[in-house]
Structures are given as structure tokens and as C-alpha cells.
Amino acid sequence: MTTENDIKRMMARGCEFLGTEYAILGGAMSWISERNLVSAISNAGGFGVIACGAMEPHMLDEEIAETAKRTDKPFGVNLITMHPQLEELIEVCAKHEVSHVVLAGGLPPGWAIPKIKEFGAKLICFAPAFALAKKLARSGVDALVIEGMEAGGHIGPVSTSVLAQEILPELRDELPIFIAGGIGRGHAIAAWLEVGAVGVQLGTRFVCASECIAHENFKKAFIRAPARDAIVSTQIDDRLPVIPVRALKNKGTQEFAAKQIEVAKRLDAGEIEMGEAQLQIEHFWAGALRRAVIEGDVENGSLMAGQSVGMVKAEEPVADIIATLMDEAVKALEKNRG
Known part of the structure; x- marks a missing residue:
């Protein structure tokens, strides 16, 4: 036994x-x-x-x-x-x-x-x-x-x-x-x-x-979500050293694509270097995650979750x-x- x-x-x-x-x-x-x-x-x-x-x-x-x-x-x-x-x-x-x-x-x-x-x-x-x-x-x-x-x-x-x-x-x-x-x-x-x-x-x-x-909203989003909703972020520009992130799909995942385009343009213009570009991407995720976890904005924030969320x-x-x-x-x- x-x-x-x-x-x-x-x-x-x-x-x-x-x-x-x-x-x-x-x-x-x-x-x-x-x-x-x-x-x-x-x-x-x-x-x-x-x-x-x-x-x-x-x-x-x-x-x-x-x-x-x-x-x-x-x-x-x-x-x-x-x-x-x-x-x-x-x-x-x-x-x-x-x-x-x-x-x-x-x-x-x-x-x-x-x-x-x-x-x-x-x-x-x-x-x-x-x-x-x-x-x-x-x-x-x-x-x-x-x-x-x-x-x-x-x-x-x-x-x-x-x-x-x-x-x-x-x-x-x-x-x-x-x-x-x-x-x-x-x-x-x-x-x-x-x-x-x-x-x-x-x-x-x-x-x-x-x-x-x-936040209660964050927890409710997890309880409702099936495994298939935990999706991987898309890399828009191959030059950006973006580590893929798995999160529940929402407006925030679309905003990440827009952020990459913005950072890539600044890179093209010589306004920032690659190291700074990567840090800006990381700061995006930190801010978006805080909006969802602490403030409860589950539409625009980042709902980082694994496929076990189901x-x-x-x-x-x-x-x-x-x-x-x-x-x-x-x-x-x-x-x-x-």
C-alpha cells in the first residue's frame, strides 16, 4: 500500500x-x-x-x-x-x-x-x-x-x-x-x-x-480560464531579444505587439541601444503585470499564467x-x- x-x-x-x-x-x-x-x-x-x-x-x-x-x-x-x-x-x-x-x-x-x-x-x-x-x-x-x-x-x-x-x-x-x-x-x-x-x-x-x-479580478480570471487561453506572446521584430511570455489572452497581449513596434522604431532611429530596448520590453511586462495583479485591470494588464490554469x-x-x-x-x- x-x-x-x-x-x-x-x-x-x-x-x-x-x-x-x-x-x-x-x-x-x-x-x-x-x-x-x-x-x-x-x-x-x-x-x-x-x-x-x-x-x-x-x-x-x-x-x-x-x-x-x-x-x-x-x-x-x-x-x-x-x-x-x-x-x-x-x-x-x-x-x-x-x-x-x-x-x-x-x-x-x-x-x-x-x-x-x-x-x-x-x-x-x-x-x-x-x-x-x-x-x-x-x-x-x-x-x-x-x-x-x-x-x-x-x-x-x-x-x-x-x-x-x-x-x-x-x-x-x-x-x-x-x-x-x-x-x-x-x-x-x-x-x-x-x-x-x-x-x-x-x-x-x-x-x-x-x-x-x-486582486480578486485576477484570481477570477484564472478560475474561469481554460488551458487554451494561456497563449504565448508573438515576437514582432527578430532583432529584439524578446523572451516569449505565456499569459491569458486579452487586450494586454495586443498592446505588447504595439510596444515592440514602438521600441523597434526607436532602435531604428538610434534613440536607444539594444540593451535599453530589452529593458524597455521587460519594464512593459512588469508594469502590465502590476496593473492586473495589484489594480485588477484584467483587460489591459498582463495575466501571466501557465497552461495548468485550467x-x-x-x-x-x-x-x-x-x-x-x-x-x-x-x-x-x-x-x-x-
């Missing part, structure tokens, strides 16, 4: 790495993964991750301190490699002795890895391709998250199932690997654990948590979400081994 202890044994390596009861990472979502949701995930036995996004160092300083007031359990901080103040943000993490740093947005600069490790933090990076996964493993990162294109927000071009088939068999013995993208139920968690993952990361599933500060059915406490996921995982294993 499969029990929760069997699932925990399969998660043991991930739990040990994170210092948690369950090897379930909260996906870092800008404006959403802040002190309230992050601490709730950690208090419920998972691993909450603060989304630094476009925060200034003083803002991250306050967010870490406020999160620590709300939980005595481990939590991490997600930093974007292209952030112009990355070094200062890492210093803030060092000041607070953050246990885990998650770097997103491509290969981190060479100096960043030793700087993070020198204050004792474990470093987690995203692997959207096999070649990058191998490079990250060689560079000394402590764990990888394989995130497929089914995820919400900024995504890579390959599905979770294909990436996992490429990367897991090759690297799972070298370092812990977590799976993300399109996970909405415990059945998928059980399946990934059985093939060698040490745990999973979920973002979309936690958006409608009671503890999440997202499995979000109601607002409920984080503890209940994690309990349901674990119960589903146990039942799935029982059925598979029946």
Missing part, C-alpha cells in the same frame, strides 16, 4: 536540499510571490521563493526581512541575471544569509556564482535546453529546474516532457533536478518523481491561494493546495503500482 511516506522517500533528496517537508518549490511570480504567499508556502511545508523581478536593492532588503517575520522555515530569492543591479541584490541576499538563490534569465555572469556561494547559499538555475543544463552543471550550480514552455510568464521553446527526457537521464545523478511547467495535479508530481526528479515547482496553482495578494478551480489556502497535491500523488502511485 502506497502512503505519503513513500512519496516523501521519493522526495527525500529534494527535501534535504531545500530543508523542507515537501520538495515543492513555489514558482517566483512578480508582484505575486511576495512576503505573504512565500511565507505561506514555506509554513505549509513547501519552499517559498521571493520574486525579486525589477525590485531595487532596498525593496528586496525589506521583502526578505518581512518574509522572515512570517516564517521560520527556509525560503529562497529569485534574481534575474539581466538586472542592472544584480551584484547589489546578491549582497542583500548575503546580508540576510538567504539559504537558496534562484537565478533566472539565462547563463549567469561568471562572477555571480562564486559571489553567491561565498556566503553559503545554495544556487538553483533554470535549464531551458540540454546544452545549457550541462554548462550550468559544470559551472558549479547546486540544482537545476527544468521548466518547459507550458509554464506561465517568460518561457523557453521546448515542452517539459521533451526537456525532461533529454536532461534527467544524463544529469540526475550529478545534481538535484526539479521539474516545472504545466504541473497542476499530484498525478504529474508522482510521474516526475518516478523518473528521477527530486521535486517540482508550481506557480500558476498557487495564484488563487487565499494568502496570495493578487486546473485552478477555486480560491483555497496554501496548506489545502499542498495537501491535495500530495494526496493526488499518493493515489496516482497506488493506481500505477496496483
Whole structure:
């Protein structure tokens, strides 16, 4: 008879790495993964991750301190490699002795890895391709998250199932690997654990948590949406280094196309350089996401969501979400081994 202890044994390596009861990472979502949701995930036995996004160092300083007031359990901080103040943000993490740093947005600069490790933090990076996964493993990162294109927000071009088939068999013995993208139920968690993952990361599933500060309109949009409504943004100009974003279709997705045209024209006119062009695109998403998450403008704001959004059915406490996921995982294993 499969029990929760069997699932925990399969998660043991991930739990040990994170210092948690369950090897379930909260996906870092800008404006959403802040002190309230992050601490709730950690208090419920998972691993909450603060989304630094476009925060200034003083803002991250306050967010870490406020999160620590709300939980005595481990939590991490997600930093974007292209952030112009990355070094200062890492210093803030060092000041607070953050246990885990998650770097997103491509290969981190060479100096960043030793700087993070020198204050004792474990470093987690995203692997959207096999070649990058191998490079990250060689560079000394402590764990990888394989995130497929089914995820919400900024995504890579390959599905979770294909990436996992490429990367897991090759690297799972070298370092812990977590799976993300399109996970909405415990059945998928059980399946990934059985093939060698040490745990999973979920973002979309936690958006409608009671503890999440997202506006009621934002949550209602998630509860109503089917998977097919979570679409990928279109790149208008090949010169612009635009990372595709998956979000629920609305006027905001159309406005992004117009923003790209505007930025491309300024690039043509020599008014801005490529680095500034990319930052303007990132700032567009940060502003559009805030309009939807905080102000509740679900027509013009950005509704970043993964394809698992169709499995979000109601607002409920984080503890209940994690309990349901674990119960589903146990039942799935029982059925598979029946």
C-alpha cells in the first residue's frame, strides 16, 4: 500500500536540499510571490521563493526581512541575471544569509556564482535546453529546474516532457533536478518523481491561494480560464531579444505587439541601444503585470499564467493546495503500482 511516506522517500533528496517537508518549490511570480504567499508556502511545508523581478536593492532588503517575520522555515530569492543591479541584490541576499538563490534569465555572469556561494547559499538555475543544463552543471550550480514552455510568464521553446527526457537521464545523478511547467495535479508530481526528479515547482496553482495578494479580478480570471487561453506572446521584430511570455489572452497581449513596434522604431532611429530596448520590453511586462495583479485591470494588464490554469478551480489556502497535491500523488502511485 502506497502512503505519503513513500512519496516523501521519493522526495527525500529534494527535501534535504531545500530543508523542507515537501520538495515543492513555489514558482517566483512578480508582484505575486511576495512576503505573504512565500511565507505561506514555506509554513505549509513547501519552499517559498521571493520574486525579486525589477525590485531595487532596498525593496528586496525589506521583502526578505518581512518574509522572515512570517516564517521560520527556509525560503529562497529569485534574481534575474539581466538586472542592472544584480551584484547589489546578491549582497542583500548575503546580508540576510538567504539559504537558496534562484537565478533566472539565462547563463549567469561568471562572477555571480562564486559571489553567491561565498556566503553559503545554495544556487538553483533554470535549464531551458540540454546544452545549457550541462554548462550550468559544470559551472558549479547546486540544482537545476527544468521548466518547459507550458509554464506561465517568460518561457523557453521546448515542452517539459521533451526537456525532461533529454536532461534527467544524463544529469540526475550529478545534481538535484526539479521539474516545472504545466504541473497542476499530484498525478504529474508522482510521474516526475518516478523518473528521477527530486521535486517540482508550481506557480500558476498557487495564484488563487487565499494568502496570495493578487486582486480578486485576477484570481477570477484564472478560475474561469481554460488551458487554451494561456497563449504565448508573438515576437514582432527578430532583432529584439524578446523572451516569449505565456499569459491569458486579452487586450494586454495586443498592446505588447504595439510596444515592440514602438521600441523597434526607436532602435531604428538610434534613440536607444539594444540593451535599453530589452529593458524597455521587460519594464512593459512588469508594469502590465502590476496593473492586473495589484489594480485588477484584467483587460489591459498582463495575466501571466501557465497552461495548468485550467486546473485552478477555486480560491483555497496554501496548506489545502499542498495537501491535495500530495494526496493526488499518493493515489496516482497506488493506481500505477496496483
